[in-house]
Amino acid sequence: MGTIIAMAGKGGTGKTTIAALIIRSIKETKIGSVLAIDADPNSNLGEVLGLKAGRNIGMILDDISANPDKVPSGMAKDRFIEYQVQSAIQEEDGFDILSMGKPEGPGCYCYVNNVLRGVMIKLIKDYNYIVIDNEAGLEHLSRRTTRFADKLVVVSDASSVGLKSAQRINELIEQLKFKVREKLLLVNRFNKNVDKIKLKETGLEYLGSLPYDPLMEELSFEGKSVFNLSKDAPIMKALNLLGDQIWKRN
Numbered sequence: 001m002g003t004i005i006a007m008a009g010k011g012g013t014g015k016t017t018i019a020a021l022i023i024r025s026i027k028e029t030k031i032g033s034v035l036a037i038d039a040d041p042n043s044n045l046g047e048v049l050g051l052k053a054g055r056n057i058g059m060i061l062d063d064i065s066a067n068p069d070k071v072p073s074g075m076a077k078d079r080f081i082e083y084q085v086q087s088a089i090q091e092e093d094g095f096d097i098l099s100m101g102k103p104e105g106p107g108c109y110c111y112v113n114n115v116l117r118g119v120m121i122k123l124i125k126d127y128n129y130i131v132i133d134n135e136a137g138l139e140h141l142s143r144r145t146t147r148f149a150d151k152l153v154v155v156s157d158a159s160s161v162g163l164k165s166a167q168r169i170n171e172l173i174e175q176l177k178f179k180v181r182e183k184l185l186l187v188n189r190f191n192k193n194v195d196k197i198k199l200k201e202t203g204l205e206y207l208g209s210l211p212y213d214p215l216m217e218e219l220s221f222e223g224k225s226v227f228n229l230s231k232d233a234p235i236m237k238a239l240n241l242l243g244d245q246i247w248k249r250n
């Protein structure tokens with residue numbers, strides 16, 4: 001069974017960047033196969049990984065609802081959707097990727113999540129790691145994809161407000177009685193020691209911090225992928241030092 005690593009945290013904290021760096025590290029250390037899932041309806045994980053957008057689950061659902069006759073006779077619609085979604089997985093150099101997108105047409109957004117969950121349950125046997133980049137906020141936490149994370153990586157800035165928001169994520173997970181095995185806190189863009197009391201209050205296991213890295217910001221402005229970042233870039237080095245705890249398999 002694969003290890004599911006899911007990102008969480010408030011807007012702009014660095015979830016997508018860190019998900020992409022985790023994927024790069026897993027690929028380069030050759031510790032196992034990896035499926036990247038972009039579960040943010042405003043997808044951009046693919047772009048940060050240097051890829052062109054392919055078909056996503058939202059597009060597939062729109063297509064089938066506009067052309068119901070595409071479902072072969074004798075095949076249940078759900079089976080057909082599942083088959084289509086599996087064939088939308090893009091095979092890249094060293095990792096695969098699937099994007100959730102959002103349907104344009106009428107219909108419940110949670111349906112996309114249900115489809116993703118169904119496919120994920122099957123795919124978890126085919127990969128050593130599944131890395132899920134989520135949208136900001138708390139809403140996705142009640143969805144079933146985050147519910148089964150082995151490791152939830154909560155990304156925060158070092159401010160009191162930021163850490164309070166990380167604490168709320170933890171409280172919600174406890175309330176919802178999720179089966180998340182490890183809830184890890186990663187403080188991003190910070191070079192100093194964070195106040196230990198504030199860290200403890202979050203209720204999350206503090207993993208460490210990643211520095212502000214001007215090289216990362218520059219790449220992002222230029223629209224270049226994380227694969228252009230040198231191995232010696234401060235954020236890359238720091239992540240690799242903490243990495244073991246993120247991708248270690250229990």
Ligand SMILES: Nc1ncnc2c1ncn2[C@@H]1O[C@H](COP(=O)(O)OP(=O)(O)OP(=O)(O)O)[C@@H](O)[C@H]1O
Binds near residue numbers: 013014216
């Ligand atoms: N440690 C860092 N040093 C410098 N720039 C960073 C660092 N971490 C993230 N960034 C930059 O900050 C911006 C926001 O990061 P990112 O898109 O990963 O955040 P996010 O949490 O995924 O945002 P959203 O909530 O909108 O999905 C990006 O331009 C990214 O390159």
Ligand SMILES: [Mg+2]
Binds near residue numbers: 015016017040134135
């Ligand atoms: Mg993001």
